[in-house]
Amino acid sequence: MDVIISVDIGGTQLRVAVYPTQGIKPIRQKRIPTRGKDPAHVRLINLISELKLANENVLAISAAAPGPTDPKLGLVLNAPNIPGWENLPLAKILRDQFKVPVYLGNDANLAALGEWRFGAARGHHDLVYLTISTGIGGGVIIDDRLLLGTRGLAAELGHVTVDPEGPVCGCGHRGHIEAFSSGTAIARYTAAQIMLGRASSLSAIPQPSAHDISTAAETGDALAIEAMERAGRYMGIAIANYLHIFNPSIVVLGGGVSRSGGLFFNPLYQSLKENVFAPGYLNDQIVTIAALGDDVGLLGALALAITHLNLS
Ligand SMILES: [Zn+2]
Numbered sequence: 001m002d003v004i005i006s007v008d009i010g011g012t013q014l015r016v017a018v019y020p021t022q023g024i025k026p027i028r029q030k031r032i033p034t035r036g037k038d039p040a041h042v043r044l045i046n047l048i049s050e051l052k053l054a055n056e057n058v059l060a061i062s063a064a065a066p067g068p069t070d071p072k073l074g075l076v077l078n079a080p081n082i083p084g085w086e087n088l089p090l091a092k093i094l095r096d097q098f099k100v101p102v103y104l105g106n107d108a109n110l111a112a113l114g115e116w117r118f119g120a121a122r123g124h125h126d127l128v129y130l131t132i133s134t135g136i137g138g139g140v141i142i143d144d145r146l147l148l149g150t151r152g153l154a155a156e157l158g159h160v161t162v163d164p165e166g167p168v169c170g171c172g173h174r175g176h177i178e179a180f181s182s183g184t185a186i187a188r189y190t191a192a193q194i195m196l197g198r199a200s201s202l203s204a205i206p207q208p209s210a211h212d213i214s215t216a217a218e219t220g221d222a223l224a225i226e227a228m229e230r231a232g233r234y235m236g237i238a239i240a241n242y243l244h245i246f247n248p249s250i251v252v253l254g255g256g257v258s259r260s261g262g263l264f265f266n267p268l269y270q271s272l273k274e275n276v277f278a279p280g281y282l283n284d285q286i287v288t289i290a291a292l293g294d295d296v297g298l299l300g301a302l303a304l305a306i307t308h309l310n311l312s
Pocket residue numbers: 158159169170171172173176178
């Protein structure tokens with residue numbers, strides 16, 4: 001039986017799943033903590049070995065890695081939260097070990113590919129994908145092809161500047177959209193307002209998370225509503241920029257913040273309308289929530305392998 005092995009590498013978990021060449025239901029899968037006694041790449045090799053059965057023919061191993069990767073050279077350039085993963089030749093390491101083709105991509109790019117092949121953007125040829133979580137990642141597909149750029153470093157949609165005077169981003173630069181609309185940014189803004197003496201039901205919670213803030217906003221907490229609106233409003237500005245550059249037929253939003261409902265989406269739509277420079281960008285424009293949930297990394301890696309292997 002022909003199979004594809006998908007790998008989703010996260011800062012806290014390593015996940016491996018064995019898929020048939022048709023369908024998105026794994027034959028078997030397992031997850032382990034990323035950190036342990038051995039280095040993460042050794043733990044990954046052991047996990048793949050454990051799940052790979054001798055009577056199966058592995059067509060490829062395909063991996064989604066966090067942070068910037070060079071998919072052409074098969075390098076993980078820098079994986080935040082994984083010690084020692086700098087310029088790591090992961091594709092070569094896995095190829096030498098398992099003697100099969102190995103494909104590698106940035107997790108947000110592969111999430112875009114997964115949503116395009118299996119999820120919310122099926123049937124679309126041009127899409128912008130964003131994951132709005134602790135950070136903001138992105139991926140772009142144009143004419144049914146993932147946009148990679150010269151070194152595979154496209155498309156870091158979370159690090160576009162929406163206000164050069166704005167707060168400092170997780171990357172260290174100022175005013176990126178991630179510094180306004182990520183879960184971390186929502187939490188930081190709210191905490192700063194509470195420090196300034198703003199009244200809020202959240203002041204009873206030590207270090208409220210974006211999820212706490214979204215919940216408080218639903219119950220009518222004025223500061224929480226303001227924090228969600230601010231995040232949505234800036235996100236609308238960023239998405240207007242993406243529409244101007246890529247003119248996709250669909251924008252897919254994944255990650256925890258995207259599940260906050262109208263408190264985030266209504267100001268996002270309003271600001272999107274105000275910030276596109278011609279109404280044509282919004283004709284039949286779909287902005288929707290991702291469909292693949294927590295398996296998006298594995299399914300994105302599967303989609304990458306299927307694309308490379310020309311399986312459909
Ligand atoms: Zn940034």
